[in-house]
Structures are given as C-alpha cells and as structure tokens.
Amino acid sequence: MSLKLFELVGTDVERPFSPFCWRTRMALAHKGLSAQSIPWCFTEKQAIALHRSEKVPVLVDGETSVADSWAIANYLEDRYPDRPSLFGGEGGRAMARMINWWGDITVVGGMFPLIVADIPANLKPADAEYFRKSREARFGKPLEQVVAGRDKSVEGFRKALEPMRLTLKSQAYLGGDKPNYADYIVFGAFQWARVVSPFKFLSGDDPVYAWREKLLDAFDGMARKSPGHQV
Amino acid sequence: MSLKLFELVGTDVERPFSPFCWRTRMALAHKGLSAQSIPWCFTEKQAIALHRSEKVPVLVDGETSVADSWAIANYLEDRYPDRPSLFGGEGGRAMARMINWWGDITVVGGMFPLIVADIPANLKPADAEYFRKSREARFGKPLEQVVAGRDKSVEGFRKALEPMRLTLKSQAYLGGDKPNYADYIVFGAFQWARVVSPFKFLSGDDPVYAWREKLLDAFDGMARKSPGHQV
Numbered sequence: 001m002s003l004k005l006f007e008l009v010g011t012d013v014e015r016p017f018s019p020f021c022w023r024t025r026m027a028l029a030h031k032g033l034s035a036q037s038i039p040w041c042f043t044e045k046q047a048i049a050l051h052r053s054e055k056v057p058v059l060v061d062g063e064t065s066v067a068d069s070w071a072i073a074n075y076l077e078d079r080y081p082d083r084p085s086l087f088g089g090e091g092g093r094a095m096a097r098m099i100n101w102w103g104d105i106t107v108v109g110g111m112f113p114l115i116v117a118d119i120p121a122n123l124k125p126a127d128a129e130y131f132r133k134s135r136e137a138r139f140g141k142p143l144e145q146v147v148a149g150r151d152k153s154v155e156g157f158r159k160a161l162e163p164m165r166l167t168l169k170s171q172a173y174l175g176g177d178k179p180n181y182a183d184y185i186v187f188g189a190f191q192w193a194r195v196v197s198p199f200k201f202l203s204g205d206d207p208v209y210a211w212r213e214k215l216l217d218a219f220d221g222m223a224r225k226s227p228g229h230q231v
Numbered sequence: 232m233s234l235k236l237f238e239l240v241g242t243d244v245e246r247p248f249s250p251f252c253w254r255t256r257m258a259l260a261h262k263g264l265s266a267q268s269i270p271w272c273f274t275e276k277q278a279i280a281l282h283r284s285e286k287v288p289v290l291v292d293g294e295t296s297v298a299d300s301w302a303i304a305n306y307l308e309d310r311y312p313d314r315p316s317l318f319g320g321e322g323g324r325a326m327a328r329m330i331n332w333w334g335d336i337t338v339v340g341g342m343f344p345l346i347v348a349d350i351p352a353n354l355k356p357a358d359a360e361y362f363r364k365s366r367e368a369r370f371g372k373p374l375e376q377v378v379a380g381r382d383k384s385v386e387g388f389r390k391a392l393e394p395m396r397l398t399l400k401s402q403a404y405l406g407g408d409k410p411n412y413a414d415y416i417v418f419g420a421f422q423w424a425r426v427v428s429p430f431k432f433l434s435g436d437d438p439v440y441a442w443r444e445k446l447l448d449a450f451d452g453m454a455r456k457s458p459g460h461q462v
Contacts, residue, residue, distance in 0.1 A: 089320015094407030095330060096322075101394035102333070163332035176325030 003028070003035035004060040006048055010122035010196075013039040015227045017122065017195040019108045020069040022188035022223070024057040027073050027181060029219040031083040035059065042127045069188075070100050073181050086181040096182050099174070102163075103185040110157040111193050111201065114150045117143035118197035154201060161208055168207040172214075179215060187215045187223070194228040201231065234259070234266035235291040237279055241353035241427075244270040246458045248353065248426040250339045251300040253419035253454070255288040258304050258412060260450040262314040266290065273358045300419075301331050304412050317412040327413050330405070333394075334416040341388040342424050342432065345381040348374035349428035385432060392439055399438040403445075410446060418446045418454070425459040432462065 005028070008018035016025070016037065028035055040047060040056050051058045053067030059075070066075045077086045077093070087093035116135055120128040120143070132143060139146045164186065167174060174182035190212050193201060202209040216224040236259070239249035247256070247268065259266055271278060271287050282289045284298030290306070297306045308317045308324070318324035347366055351359040351374070363374060370377045395417065398405060405413035421443050424432060433440040447455040 085322065087320075088322015088325065089318075090323075090407060091316065091319015091411055091413075092322025092326055094319065094323070094402060094411075095326035095405060095413050097402060098330065098394055098398040098405055098413070099326060101397045105393055163329055163336055166332045167329040171325060171328060174326060174329055176321060180322055180325070182322075182326050182329070 002062065003033060004038055005035040006038045006040045006051075006056045006058040006060075008056050009039040009041065010127065011124050012122075012227065015122070015195055017192050018056060019103075019189040019192040020055075021057045022191040023069040023181075023184045024059065024072050025222070026184035026187060026215075026218075027069075027076055027086055029222055030086060030180070030184070031076050031080050033076070033080065033083070041124060043130050070097070086184075088175060088180055092175075092180070092182075096180075096185070099182045100185050103189060106160045107186050107189040108192075110160055111189055113139070113146050114154060114157065114201070115147065115193055115197035115199050117147040118199065119143075122196050150199065154199075157201065158203075158206070165207050168211050173211065179218060183211075183215060187212065191216075191223050191226070191228070194231050195226065198229040198231065233293065234264060235269055236266040237269045237271045237282075237287045237289040237291075239287050240270040240272065241358065242355050243353075243458065246353070246426055248423050249287060250334075250420040250423040251286075252288045253422040254300040254412075254415045255290065255303050256453070257415035257418060257446075257450075258300075258307055258317055260453055261317060261411070261415070262307050262311050264307070264311065264314070272355060274361050301328070317415075319406060319411055323406075323411070323413075327411075327416070330413045331416050334420060337391045338417050338420040339423075341391055342420055344370070344377050345385060345388065345432070346378065346424055346428035346430050348378040349430065350374075353427050381430065385430075388432065389434075389437070396438050399442050404442070410449065414442075414446060418443065422447075422454050422457070422459070425462050426457065429460040429462065 005024060007016040007021040009016050016039070045054055048054070048056065048058050051060065051065040051067060055067065057069055057072060058065055058067045059072045061079065066072050073086055074093070087096055120132050123131055136142060164174065171177070173179040174186065190201070193199065202212065236255060238247040238252040240247050247253070247270070276285055279285070279287065279289050282291065282296040282298060286298065288300055288303060289296055289298045290303045292310065297303050304317055305324070318327055351363050354362055367373060395405065402408065404410040405417065421432070424430065433443065
C-alpha cells in the first residue's frame, strides 16, 4: 500500500492548508491509513494535470488517482471497507452528501470572506499574486475591504452554525458518539482557518469550540501539531 | 399492534397539518405501520397532558406514549428494527439529528414568516384566536405585516435550500436512492405549507420541486391525497 496525497501549502511545506485537504487528512487517519504528503502550490497546475485535476486534494493509490475530497472519501470507504467506516452505513453516506454541501456553503463559504485577506501572507510571492488577483476579481474589491468589520459580521457566521450547535448538545460528534466524516467535513474548514488566520471564529463557551478542541486532539493531536494560530 | 397518533388539525379533521406530525406520518408509512389518527387542536392541551406533552405529535403504542417527532422516529426505528430503516445505519441516525435541526431552523423556520397569516383561516375560532395572539406576540406585529413582501423574501428561503438542492443533483433523495427520514424531515415542512397556504415556495424548475412531487406520490400518494393547495 503506497498512498500519496497532493496537499495545498504556502511558503511552509509543513503547514498544509485548504479545508478540503484537511477533510482528506482526517479521513485517512480515521481509516488508519497514512499517505505521503506531496506539497502543492496554487500555481503548480501542471503537477496534478497528470491526475486530471486542477485542484487538490488528489489522492494517488497505486495506479489509481482520485481528485475531490468527497470523491476521495467515497473511494476510501469502498476501497477499505474493513477499516472503520467514515459514514456508518449507506444512510450516513447519503446524508453526509448534504452535510458536505452545507459545509461548503455555510462553513467554508461563511469563513472565507472573513479571513481571505490573511491568506496571501502564507503564500509564496507568485501564489500570493495569483490568489489576490483571482479573489479580488471574484469579490470585486480589495481583500482588506472584504474582511473589514469581521468582528461584527462573524455573528452571522456563528448563527449559521446553529443546526450543528444544537446537535452537539445531545451527541458528542456529528457522527454520534465518535467522529465520522460529517465531523471532518466541518472540522476541515476550522483547521484551514486556524492555519492561515489568527481570527477567532468561536467564543470559548460555544459547544462548537469544545467539539473543535476534541478534533484537534484526535489521532494523537494530528491537527493540533500542524502549525497554526491560537484560536 | 394498535398505534394511535395525536395530530394537529384545524376545522377540517381530515386535513392534518404541522410539519412535525407529517414527519411522523411519513415515518410510520416508511415502516409500513398504520396508526389511528386522533385529531387534536391547539387549545386542547388537556387531551395530551396524560401523555406528558403539550405539543403534538404524540404516538401511543399500547402502554407506551412518545412525544416529539424526533423521539418518535427513534422509537419507531428501535421498536421495529426488522422493518425498513428510517436512518440506514447509526451514522445516518447521527447525521439525521443535524438535518432535523437544519429542517427546524432553515426550512420550518424559513417558511413560517411567509405563511403565518394564512394559518388562522384553517382553524376553529378559539384556536385561531389563540394562534394569532401568541404568534403576533412572538413577531411583535400583525401576522399580515409579517408576510408582507413574501414574493420577494421567498428568495432568501430558496437560497437557504442550496445544500439540499445540490445534493439532489447527484442522488434522488436525501436518503440516497430511496427516501428515508432525512427526506421526511424536510418534506413534512413542505406538506404543512401546502395544507395551510396557497403560497408557492418553489419554482417548477427547482430540483427540490421535483423531489417534493415524488414524495407527494410516495406511499400511494398519501400526502397528495390529504387536502391541500396546488403549489
């Protein structure tokens, strides 16, 4: 078994970011699998073109390559069925599909405009320029203006987490007593934010904060050991 | 086996409404169970006090009574394990907990201010008065003012369905190839709206519209046969 994972990094190759790559990192750890990390930067499109993708994560498993974090999670579940399940049954897999979209839109999409201006400082000059130019075009204004007033606008983000927060009042994880892929979907976004920005998304008394702490400690503190800010 | 279900009705006892009662109706049908419906009105608190609840649905299964649609779904899953699963495994059950909160907040909570003024016309005078008074106190204004401009404000509701809409692009139901409790959580809200209000929440080309049509047809058209508006 020789797995390789293309992961997004900036100037520090020991500091992978991207909410989607972290979903995959956590999923691999859940399955008890290790993968050789291949650091990848935004502007290295040709390095993964061979695997028919323009984005990471890309997982290479022998002769097989799989792009997209959701596709990778499904691949791991089907390829390694005897290892701990990521979904806890077919119903869980189906529902995780919706939680994945919720995570993309509400969590990643909700965080992005609050931390986007902190990201270029983590990147090599060529990547920083690519990032700023493409994202400023998307937002239609300088990144610094996008994040202005975030201490206030974070309230909307916190409110949007309410379905998750209420769930965590009656169970330890989105996956139940133990974390599963539903947790990694959301945690990946928090880990991405923690790696690139000092911004505090959660107040200390939020059940989501306590849940994040537990996932930072999961798998021998894998996520906590990765360089990041105190958030 | 003799199941009874206390269900919310208005002037027409053949026209049960409440998003939560419809979740339970669909769950019972999914399990292939039938229950005797006991019509219940808002102001009949004493009729269900015996079952230690102030709200419906309340399911009575012989000596056991269970209140709250989520608790009932769990009860049915555990009590009738050999019948079709509502959750498709323990992972599904855990994730359905979050989808249930999402359904309460985003779907029921999103619909309510758009149809609240249509509800009193479905109720007996004493219930209509109770309903208007309690809900106007909650909103701090007349119900007619709450729904004003709904043709425009419905856009926000439609946008909030995006995680579900995107999910339905790659699978037929939230539960996968076949509907499960995740679908009934959301469908219950649409069925409630259809029963009490002519307001059109969805455009005809919305994948959520097509999904709703299929669930209206499920179980021999059980939900479609229940009196409602063309929406």
